[in-house]
Amino acid sequence: MNAAASSVVLLAAVAVAVPLGGAAVIATGACDRRLRQAAVATMVVALLAAGGVTAAWHLAGGRAITWGDRLVGGSLVAVDGLTTLLMPYAACVSLAIVLAAPRQVLDAAGVARTLVGTGATLAMFATSHPFAILALWLVTAAVTWISTRATPGGRGAARVFAIAMTTATAAMTAGTCLLVSDPPWERASGPLGIAGGWLVAVAVMIRKGIVPFHSWYPALFGGAPMSVSLAATMPQVAAYSAVRLLIGHVDHAEGLAPELEFLSNVALVTAVYGAALALVQRELRGFIGFLAMSQSALVLAGLSGTLPLELSGALCVWISSGLSLTGIGLVTWALESRAGPIRLDSPQGRFWDAPTLAAFFLLFGLAGSGLPGTLSFVADDLIVSGSLDEKLYGGLLVTASTVLSGIAVMRCWFFVFGGPTALDGPRHAILPRERLALSALLLGLFGLGLFPGPLVRAIEQAAEQLLHPASASAGFPAPVPSSVVPQEFAPP
Amino acid sequence: MTHHDLVSMLVVAQLAAPAAALVGIGLPALFGRPLPEEATRRSVAAGFALGFLAATATLALIAARGWRAEIVNVGTWFAIGHHEHTINLVADPLSTPYVCFSTGLCWLVNAFAGKYLHREPGFTRFFVLLAVFGTGMNLMVLADSIDVLFVGWECLGISSALLIGFFHERRNAIDAAVRAYTTYRVCDVGLLVAGVVVHRAVGSGAFERLFTTDWPDGTCLLPPATAQIVALLLVFAALGKTAQVPFSAWLPRAMEGPTPSSAIFYGALSIHAGAYVLLRCGPLLDEAPLARGALLVIGAGSALHAAVVGRVQTDLKSLLAYASMAQASLILVEIGLGWRLIPLVHVVSHAVLRSLQILRSPSALHDRHELEAALGGPLSAGGPGLIGLLPERWQARLYRIALDRGFEEMAVGRFVVAPVLAALRWAAGLEDAWIAWLARERGRGPR
Numbered sequence: 001m002n003a004a005a006s007s008v009v010l011l012a013a014v015a016v017a018v019p020l021g022g023a024a025v026i027a028t029g030a031c032d033r034r035l036r037q038a039a040v041a042t043m044v045v046a047l048l049a050a051g052g053v054t055a056a057w058h059l060a061g062g063r064a065i066t067w068g069d070r071l072v073g074g075s076l077v078a079v080d081g082l083t084t085l086l087m088p089y090a091a092c093v094s095l096a097i098v099l100a101a102p103r104q105v106l107d108a109a110g111v112a113r114t115l116v117g118t119g120a121t122l123a124m125f126a127t128s129h130p131f132a133i134l135a136l137w138l139v140t141a142a143v144t145w146i147s148t149r150a151t152p153g154g155r156g157a158a159r160v161f162a163i164a165m166t167t168a169t170a171a172m173t174a175g176t177c178l179l180v181s182d183p184p185w186e187r188a189s190g191p192l193g194i195a196g197g198w199l200v201a202v203a204v205m206i207r208k209g210i211v212p213f214h215s216w217y218p219a220l221f222g223g224a225p226m227s228v229s230l231a232a233t234m235p236q237v238a239a240y241s242a243v244r245l246l247i248g249h250v251d252h253a254e255g256l257a258p259e260l261e262f263l264s265n266v267a268l269v270t271a272v273y274g275a276a277l278a279l280v281q282r283e284l285r286g287f288i289g290f291l292a293m294s295q296s297a298l299v300l301a302g303l304s305g306t307l308p309l310e311l312s313g314a315l316c317v318w319i320s321s322g323l324s325l326t327g328i329g330l331v332t333w334a335l336e337s338r339a340g341p342i343r344l345d346s347p348q349g350r351f352w353d354a355p356t357l358a359a360f361f362l363l364f365g366l367a368g369s370g371l372p373g374t375l376s377f378v379a380d381d382l383i384v385s386g387s388l389d390e391k392l393y394g395g396l397l398v399t400a401s402t403v404l405s406g407i408a409v410m411r412c413w414f415f416v417f418g419g420p421t422a423l424d425g426p427r428h429a430i431l432p433r434e435r436l437a438l439s440a441l442l443l444g445l446f447g448l449g450l451f452p453g454p455l456v457r458a459i460e461q462a463a464e465q466l467l468h469p470a471s472a473s474a475g476f477p478a479p480v481p482s483s484v485v486p487q488e489f490a491p492p
Numbered sequence: 493m494t495h496h497d498l499v500s501m502l503v504v505a506q507l508a509a510p511a512a513a514l515v516g517i518g519l520p521a522l523f524g525r526p527l528p529e530e531a532t533r534r535s536v537a538a539g540f541a542l543g544f545l546a547a548t549a550t551l552a553l554i555a556a557r558g559w560r561a562e563i564v565n566v567g568t569w570f571a572i573g574h575h576e577h578t579i580n581l582v583a584d585p586l587s588t589p590y591v592c593f594s595t596g597l598c599w600l601v602n603a604f605a606g607k608y609l610h611r612e613p614g615f616t617r618f619f620v621l622l623a624v625f626g627t628g629m630n631l632m633v634l635a636d637s638i639d640v641l642f643v644g645w646e647c648l649g650i651s652s653a654l655l656i657g658f659f660h661e662r663r664n665a666i667d668a669a670v671r672a673y674t675t676y677r678v679c680d681v682g683l684l685v686a687g688v689v690v691h692r693a694v695g696s697g698a699f700e701r702l703f704t705t706d707w708p709d710g711t712c713l714l715p716p717a718t719a720q721i722v723a724l725l726l727v728f729a730a731l732g733k734t735a736q737v738p739f740s741a742w743l744p745r746a747m748e749g750p751t752p753s754s755a756i757f758y759g760a761l762s763i764h765a766g767a768y769v770l771l772r773c774g775p776l777l778d779e780a781p782l783a784r785g786a787l788l789v790i791g792a793g794s795a796l797h798a799a800v801v802g803r804v805q806t807d808l809k810s811l812l813a814y815a816s817m818a819q820a821s822l823i824l825v826e827i828g829l830g831w832r833l834i835p836l837v838h839v840v841s842h843a844v845l846r847s848l849q850i851l852r853s854p855s856a857l858h859d860r861h862e863l864e865a866a867l868g869g870p871l872s873a874g875g876p877g878l879i880g881l882l883p884e885r886w887q888a889r890l891y892r893i894a895l896d897r898g899f900e901e902m903a904v905g906r907f908v909v910a911p912v913l914a915a916l917r918w919a920a921g922l923e924d925a926w927i928a929w930l931a932r933e934r935g936r937g938p939r
Contacts, residue, residue: 155931156932215923215930218927219927223931276919308573370646372628372643372647382572385688403681410669410673414669418661418665420661421661453568456571
């Protein structure tokens with residue numbers, strides 16, 4: 001490993017170790033008086049380190065870096081295009097959460113668990129080893145379950161989550177063991193490997209809230225603190241597991257594995273179903289839960305595709321929907337901390353109570369449903385075009401999902417903020433730290449939407465490396481096989 | 493500086509001026525420091541004024557060169573493989589006069605709204621949305637690619653829905669805004685899918701790859717079958733914003749918004765956005781007899797519907813909404829007949845007249861009294877019209893149909909919206925019950 005690669009691995013280790021170290025310190029009670037400052041400082045360092053990984057990796061030539069690949073074929077440390085996209089993204093989401101969290105829900109144990117979850121997620125994004133992924137899958141699920149169970153009134157949600165995650169983890173464990181028992185596991189073609197692939201696919205379906213295993217998604221958003229729900233769903237560890245264990249090793253030019261084809265189809269249905277149910281929710285948290293489920297399914301549907309455009313669209317949706325849903329979640333959390341839970345069965349009249357939060361909610365909502373000038377517009381364009389290129393019904397379902405999401409967001413905004421209200425009633429001004437967190441997320445969405453060039457190039461690189469793993473270690477660009485270019489396209 | 497550079501700079505200025513005004517008043521408002529009323533109004537006025545002056549200068553420049561189209565390539569927005577989004581704008585005999593007209597109208601309405609909304613709690617919000625609309629409108633009109641056109645088109649839809657729901661304390665305003673946005677969003681699928689089809693067909697969304705850009709005499713460069721599909725999708729997209737049957741129920745309810753926005757959106761610019769897109773893509777329609785036939789049938793039907801229903805409206809803004817719809821429908825018929833200049837003249841003249849009528853509508857009684865005082869007697873009630881020639885029994889039936897707004901809203905509500913919502917609520921109830929059972933929560937069950 002050369003010096004550049006070593007620096008990338010070192011920075012990745014720092015990005016993982018800092019939140020874990022921060023969690024250890026906070027759990028001792030040493031920072032109880034300055035809990036938020038400690039958590040924010042920890043996450044800022046982690047974000048800088050994660051950003052450093054991305055910068056150093058690109059400076060090093062953009063080749064996949066692996067280390068420790070002696071045990072059952074996986075790499076304990078694997079940094080490629082996908083890693084460099086997801087590490088800063090996950091750190092950014094966590095930073096926004098700890099920055100904007102209402103004071104009354106901040107406690108040392110909860111913050112420590114959030115940081116442990118973040119560290120485990122960052123570690124997962126930096127490995128491709130099947131057993132390391134399995135272990136980190138378990139840690140992230142356990143952190144979510146403990147935090148939900150510790151919340152007053154959260155036991156029901158914790159129970160639903162536990163049922164889903166126990167099943168998913170069992171399937172994941174069995175599937176991973178079967179996969180690695182059929183060497184070379186990356187291209188498992190024997191009966192054990194095929195069975196393992198299907199079991200991993202089922203685990204991914206459950207963890208990603210794909211119909212019919214989706215019930216934990218709205219339950220978690222309804223019963224857990226917003227920080228826990230966002231930290232559990234926005235990084236999309238199941239999508240990452242699917243990429244490393246199922247998608248990244250398929251030769252897409254030869255067509256899709258049956259389990260991926262199946263995953264893609266059910267994810268498409270879930271994307272439409274989630275967006276449609278978001279339209280008729282009676283509680284704001286239910287709305288966010290179903291919207292998040294729809295967007296998450298959209299990512300999986302795109303990842304299971306065979307065209308660079310579709311895969312790039314999925315990666316773009318991964319980031320854009322994560323940032324926008326985190327924004328919506330944080331605004332909701334801020335509103336709830338001032339005036340309690342929000343229902344959607346009639347207009348709630350919150351506009352004059354918190355006009356700035358209303359503006360942020362609208363911007364995040366629209367930014368998550370294809371507002372021109374935001375990253376989600378780019379993401380929607382890529383995924384719709386890619387899906388229509390791949391299969392007509394897929395493209396139409398993706399389009400239906402984005403249409404329904406947009407309508408659901410607009411309806412939700414009017415029902416939360418519209419309605420009779422006392423103009424001279426008390427106003428709840430947005431707090432500086434809330435404004436900072438929300439502005440930073442919004443800046444990311446608009447900045448990357450107005451000037452998407454560098455991100456889109458990085459996403460394209462990551463997509464190419466996933467589609468053609470052999471080219472990943474040879475650097476970018478990889479040749480595009482003629483079979484993935486639509487036949488109708490006649491170059492000028 | 494060459495002629496092309498000068499035109500490019502002016503075309504970019506037409507977009508940048510209202511966009512700068514939007515940022516100038518939007519950012520302080522987002523950070524809790526909205527500008528004072530006068531500064532807000534003046535900022536937006538300056539944006540529109542600069543845009544108008546830039547458009548007028550562009551008009552003079554391209555007129556001096558024999559109305560030759562000037563294509564401005566601002567750059568590539570993003571590209572993946574063969575899928576490339578370029579920001580292409582065009583200054584030609586269609587776009588430049590249209591920007592002069594639309595920006596000028598926005599400028600006038602801006603002046604009117606400054607007084608009309610004085611001390612209104614949502615003053616800044618109105619002007620932010622007006623700036624979004626102005627920027628989106630210029631983007632749509634100047635677009636030389638279907639991608640840029642879609643961006644502008646979406647800005648129109650979002651600003652329109654938010655302005656319909658401007659008085660969001662009222663339930664009617666909320667329902668009207670959600671209804672309008674739903675209609676827009678459904679019909680936007682046409683434009684979205686048309687964009688994808690175009691990219692697949694020629695590898696780019698640039699209009700110069702779809703048809704020759706010598707408006708109004710362009711010729712289609714796409715194969716007939718592709719042109720037919722794209723044209724049908726564009727017609728579908730236009731139906732929503734132009735409020736054609738069966739997507740027209742949102743228009744009379746859209747008058748819930750403030751009068752200045754009703755004037756600029758539903759009397760002047762937004763209602764004609766679909767017609768503009770079809771005029772821009774006219775060469776595609778020339779190769780698409782099916783799409784032109786659809787325009788003729790739907791346009792004529794909608795015109796008849798609006799003319800009949802509009803006659804029995806009891807409030808002025810609804811009456812004006814149906815009058816707008818009737819004229820917009822006739823414009824679609826003209827486009828369906830393959831005409832170019834007549835619909836363009838029709839758009840401009842109708843927009844000017846209708847926006848004036850809507851802006852004056854709050855003072856209609858005052859105006860009437862002034863006229864009567866000037867004439868020294870009551871104004872005539874007007875003639876019976878063509879309907880008076882029908883047998884009385886038919887007149888009664890027609891009256892009933894008109895009162896029920898042609899049963900359009902009832903049919904769409906009962907046979908499309910209600911079943912879909914009922915199915916979704918049933919599914920949501922099952923979801924709740926299932927989650928409650930899993931969570932062992934008592935008292936939580938189906939809705």
